[in-house]
Amino acid sequence: MTTSYARPLLQLLEALERLPGVGPRSAERMAFYLLRTSREEARQLAQAITNVRERLRFCEVCFNLSEASRCPICQDASRDPSVLCVVEEPKDVLAIEKTGTYRGLYHVLLGAIAPLDGIGPELLKIDELVRRVSDGVVHEVILATDADKDGETTANYLSQLLRPAGVRLTRIASGIPVGSHLEYADQATLSRALEGRREL
DSSP states (O other): OOSOSOHHHHHHHHHHHTSTTOOHHHHHHHHHHHHHSOHHHHHHHHHHHHHHHHHOEEOTTTOOEESSSSOHHHHOTTSEEEEEEEESSHHHHHHHHTTSOOOEEEEEOSSOOBGGGTBOGGGTTHHHHHHHHTTSOOOEEEEOOOSSHHHHHHHHHHHHHHGGGTOEEEEOOTTSOTTOOGGGSOHHHHHHHHHTOEEO
16 A cells, blocks of 8 residues: 555555455545545544444344344234244345345344354354244244355255254245345345245
């Protein structure tokens, strides 16, 4: 990185480059955009980042993001508690909710099994999932992990782990292209994938 910039700008560039998918050029574009905004807009952005870190937590039931100890979905009495959709990240909950077709509950693993990255089952919210499934309320578990290698590994592991519980195990249909992530699927494709889920 060039050292001709003033120290505050260099610090901003370094901070932006630590964000996923942001390289030196993208960091520069963002930094110079921020320099052109008003002080109030910059303050609002800084406050929004601070609020996310200070106010959000993981739901104690499903591990979705929430301001309270339980997220709005877990608190919604109109949702069907007998159907549990297992996803990798909170952003996947948002993607499915946008379809407007799913009315069950969720369980967020907070990742996927990735042996090459040193992520094993013990680092995910799998024990918590097993406890939820074993309470007798859940009758179907939809495995909606990503259609990439790690997502498939995770789905296969969970299907073997949960099969003895006697619940119906399904996997979202092949409308999601192999190697893709739920967050990038359009709403119609994701809705069809949920409706066309298959037995495992």
